Amino acid sequence: xxxxxxxxxxxxxxxxxxxxxxxxxxxxxxxxxxxxxxxxxxxxxxxxxxxxxxxxxxxxxxxxxxxxxxxxxxxxxxxxxxxxxxxxxxxxxxxxxxxxxxxxxxxxxxxxxxxxxxxxxxxxxxxxxxxxxxxxxxxxxxxxxxxxxxxxxxxxxxxxxxxxxxxxxxxxxxxxxxxxxxxxxxxxxxxxxxxxxxxxxxxxxxxxxxxxxxxxxxxxxxxxxxxxxxxxxxxxxxxxxxxxxxxxxxxxxxxxxxxxxxxxxxxxxxxxxxxxxxxxxxxxxxxxxxxxxxxxxxxxxxxxxxxxxxxxxxxxxxxxxxxxxxxx
Numbered sequence: 001x002x003x004x005x006x007x008x009x010x011x012x013x014x015x016x017x018x019x020x021x022x023x024x025x026x027x028x029x030x031x032x033x034x035x036x037x038x039x040x041x042x043x044x045x046x047x048x049x050x051x052x053x054x055x056x057x058x059x060x061x062x063x064x065x066x067x068x069x070x071x072x073x074x075x076x077x078x079x080x081x082x083x084x085x086x087x088x089x090x091x092x093x094x095x096x097x098x099x100x101x102x103x104x105x106x107x108x109x110x111x112x113x114x115x116x117x118x119x120x121x122x123x124x125x126x127x128x129x130x131x132x133x134x135x136x137x138x139x140x141x142x143x144x145x146x147x148x149x150x151x152x153x154x155x156x157x158x159x160x161x162x163x164x165x166x167x168x169x170x171x172x173x174x175x176x177x178x179x180x181x182x183x184x185x186x187x188x189x190x191x192x193x194x195x196x197x198x199x200x201x202x203x204x205x206x207x208x209x210x211x212x213x214x215x216x217x218x219x220x221x222x223x224x225x226x227x228x229x230x231x232x233x234x235x236x237x238x239x240x241x242x243x244x245x246x247x248x249x250x251x252x253x254x255x256x257x258x259x260x261x262x263x264x265x266x267x268x269x270x271x272x273x274x275x276x277x278x279x280x281x282x283x284x285x286x287x288x289x290x291x292x293x294x295x296x297x298x299x300x301x302x303x304x305x306x307x308x309x310x311x312x313x314x315x316x317x318x319x320x321x322x323x324x325x326x327x328x
Contacts, residue, residue, distance in 0.1 A: 021056040022064075028053060044221035051213040058181060058207065059237040062244035062295050062303075067175045067252030075155040080144040083137035089126035097123055158254065161193030166254050175249040181207070182242050183263075191327045194257040196250060201277060202242050204266045205235045205318065229315035233301070236313050239263050239281050240300035247285040248295070259285045262324045269321075280319040283309035284327075 028050055097119045102112040154172070157165025167188065176182055183202040190196055212226050226234075243261040250259055263281040268274070281304075289306055304311060312320035 021053055021060050024049075024053045025057060041219040044215060044219060047221055048213045048215050051209070054209070055234060059234065059241050059300060061179065061181060061238075061241040062248065062298070062300055064245065065248040065252055065295075067173070067249045069253055071155045071158045071255065075152065075159060077148075077151075079148055080141055083134065083141055085130075085134050087127075087130050089130050090123065093119070093123040093126040161255075163190045163193055166190060166193070166196075166256075169253060170250075173253060175253050176246060179245065181238075182245065186246070195259070195327050196254070196256050197260045197262075197326070198246060198250065199262045199264060199324075200242070200246055202239055202263045202265050202280075205231075207238065208235045232313070232315055232318040236301045236319055237299070239265070239319065240304055240311075243281055243283055244285075244295070244300055244303065247283075247290065251285075251287055251290060257287050258327070260325050260327065261285060265319070267319070267321065278321040279310075279324050280322060281309065281311045282322055282325040283307050283311070284325050 028046070097116070100116060100119055102115070106112045106115060154165060154169055158169060167190070170188060176186060181203070183200050185199075185201040187199040188196060189198075208226075208231055210226055210231060211223050212230075213221060213223050216222050243263050246261050247259050250256065261281075261283055262279050264277045265280050266275050266277055267280065269276045269278065283304055284307055286307065293303065293306065301313075308325065310322035310325060312322050314320070
């Protein structure tokens with residue numbers, strides 16, 4: 001059955017509907033393939049949609065949450081049942097052999113032995129088919145049983161607050177592996193069974209395009225350089241949205257109560273004059289508070305006021321280095 005099948009069967013994995021920006025991105029890709037020879041105005045409208053969709057994706061990461069595991073329900077899942085050996089084909093063929101009665105013409109043309117041997121061949125094939133089917137069922141059962149036992153060990157450890165099992169769960173399920181916009185690295189440090197400190201390396205400000213695309217009244221494409229303030233605001237929203245998404249995924253995977261997420265990015269160290277990975281956001285997320293937030297309608301940067309956090313930001317200068325929070 002496998003991990004995912006077991007989890008689906010107890011209703012503990014909830015993949016929320018893809019956020020609109022992701023659905024829109026897929027539609028745009030299909031349109032590009034279908035309309036490789038767009039007219040100028042169609043191409044202009046398409047280019048603006050792609051640009052707006054990209055910005056929306058960057059700043060709405062927090063709206064999705066794939067992980068939502070109820071480990072107390074998972075532990076109640078019953079083990080797979082060992083298959084019974086069935087001999088349906090054999091019994092049907094054996095019955096035909098036992099009930100075979102040679103006809104008058106079978107005797108006249110001496111076909112009795114030939115037909116009986118043919119029926120016996122069919123019987124042997126039926127026995128082999130039953131055996132093959134049973135062996136395949138046993139192989140599937142053994143795989144399912146091994147995965148079930150592994151999952152139960154995982155669930156037991158998580159329910160007991162075993163930090164080593166927490167780490168294993170993160171490695172097994174990789175809740176953030178498919179989110180390329182999040183960044184390149186994630187480091188986890190467990191203070192207690194209820195607290196995790198996460199350091200993430202987000203993409204630097206180059207992830208935000210410096211030019212904005214829009215349409216003139218005539219329908220033609222215009223490209224203008226983003227103002228410094230708007231550029232910095234988009235990047236701030238991206239960083240905060242990434243941090244929220246990381247926290248949501250880990251809260252969904254593990255029964256922890258508090259998570260500190262520290263986002264680092266390569267920015268200029270004014271004391272050395274070199275680009276270095278430095279903290280630009282450090283926020284202490286609390287499960288209870290997170291549960292009371294409507295993530296569909298928040299501004300990711302403004303939402304940081306719901307939590308203890310360190311974040312330095314000025315529209316004219318962007319994000320600046322801050323101190324990392326810690327549970328002490």
